[in-house]
Amino acid sequence: DAKTTQPPSMDCAEGRAANLPCNHSTISGNEYVYWYRQIHSQGPQYIIHGLKNNETNEMASLIITEDRKSSTLILPHATLRDTAVYYCIVRVASTSYGKLTFGQGTILTVHP
Amino acid sequence: DVKVTQSSRYLVKRTGEKVFLECVQDMDHENMFWYRQDPGLGLRLIYFSYDVKMKEKGDIPEGYSVSREKKERFSLILESASTNQTSMYLCASNHPDSGETQYFGPGTRLLVL
Numbered sequence: 572d573a574k575t576t577q578p579p580s581m582d583c584a585e586g587r588a589a590n591l592p593c594n595h596s597t598i599s600g601n602e603y604v605y606w607y608r609q610i611h612s613q614g615p616q617y618i619i620h621g622l623k624n625n626e627t628n629e630m631a632s633l634i635i636t637e638d639r640k641s642s643t644l645i646l647p648h649a650t651l652r653d654t655a656v657y658y659c660i661v662r663v664a665s666t667s668y669g670k671l672t673f674g675q676g677t678i679l680t681v682h683p
Numbered sequence: 684d685v686k687v688t689q690s691s692r693y694l695v696k697r698t699g700e701k702v703f704l705e706c707v708q709d710m711d712h713e714n715m716f717w718y719r720q721d722p723g724l725g726l727r728l729i730y731f732s733y734d735v736k737m738k739e740k741g742d743i744p745e746g747y748s749v750s751r752e753k754k755e756r757f758s759l760i761l762e763s764a765s766t767n768q769t770s771m772y773l774c775a776s777n778h779p780d781s782g783e784t785q786y787f788g789p790g791t792r793l794l795v796l
Binding site for chain 2: 603605612613614615616617620660662671672673674675
């Protein structure tokens with residue numbers, strides 16, 4: 572699996588967009604970018620994933636650069652409840668059973 | 684919405700006790716997983732199951748066993764709890780075709796004294 576690099580922490584004002592970067596310069600052509608988050612003392616929560624096109628769902632948008640070596644998760648209007656650790660994972664999407672491995676992630680703190 | 688529930692949020696047990704952690708999912712997922720999460724070590728897979736009565740060892744199965752008698756329920760058993768099994772235990776599930784999208788329960792924080 573490709574290695575990912577994320578900043579250890581970021582701050583964001585409530586109501587503003589939170590842009591969380593992830594570098595994955597060794598990504599292979601068949602590897603997807605997945606984002607999860609984990610709010611304190613809760614289980615991880617799937618957010619979004621993509622291969623090469625930008626993706627949007629009700630939670631967030633995912634922007635993947637054309638060379639696929641980096642991506643940005645965008646929370647368009649951050650709220651206090653978005654304070655969490657955000658994990659970027661690069662994996663080949665398997666149709667069998669895969670295990671998830673989280674790195675250190677980015678601690679996002681949303682301020683009032 | 685996918686819902687994965689775990690039997691307890693917090694649990695305190697004594698060394699040597701047999702501990703059962705239950706996980707139930709309501710989305711008819713074939714795959715179910717048990718992880719533990721520890722500071723500095725991240726998420727580690729203990730066991731997973733891809734069908735009823737089927738199980739596979741993950742990275743750290745020692746000291747644990749699992750049971751999957753029904754599709755919706757996956758149990759983690761600590762045969763004789765030890766202090767180094769104090770941890771956050773997370774259950775997850777997914778459909779085999781959903782790639783790496785896994786749905787997690789709220790976690791059980793286990794303290795072994």
